[in-house]
Amino acid sequence: MKSIDLDTLPTLAVKHLHDRWIELGISKEPPHFKQALVRGIAWHIQQKKYGGMDAQTRRLLKAAIRNASASISKNRLTAKRKRRKSIRLRTGTALVRTWHGRKHQVTVLDDGKRFHYRQNVYASLSEIARDITGTRWSGPRFFGLKKIKGVT
DSSP states (O other): OOOOOTTTGGGSOHHHHHHHHHHTTOOSOOOSSHHHHHHHHHHHHHHHHHOOOOHHHHHHHHHHHHHHHHHHHHHHHHHHHHHHHTOOOOTTOEEEEEETTEEEEEEEEGGGTEEEETTEEESOHHHHHHHHHSSOOOHHHHTTOSOOTTOO
C-alpha cells in the first residue's frame, strides 16, 4: 500500500481518491462527493495512526446524536403544528378554484375539519384537490390558502 499524505488528498482526482479508499480497506461504500471522500480517507488514516475513540467517547457521541435527532424531530413537529394552526376556516366559508376552465366550489364544515364538495364530504382539502387534478396536491395550496415560497 502506498503512503498517503493528508496534505495532497484534496489535490487528487476523484478516481484516485476511490482507489485510496479501497486500498485502506474501508468497508463502507465510498461517497460520491470529493470532499466527503477526502474527509473519510483522512479520518481513517489518522485513526490507524493514532487509534480510534475509546468506548466512553463513543457512548457520549452516540448519546449526543440521539439527543440531537430527537430535538430536531421535536422542532420539526412543533413547526408543522404551528403552520397548521395558522389556517383557520369558519363553517360555511366557500373556497373557489378554477381548474382547466371549470369552477370548483368547496364549502367548509365543522370549522375546517370537514369539507363539502359535489355532494360528498371530505376529511381534507388535499383529497378534494386530488379528485379535481388527478394528482397529489397540498389542498391549502391548491385553494390559495398557502403562499408558495419565493412567489409574492
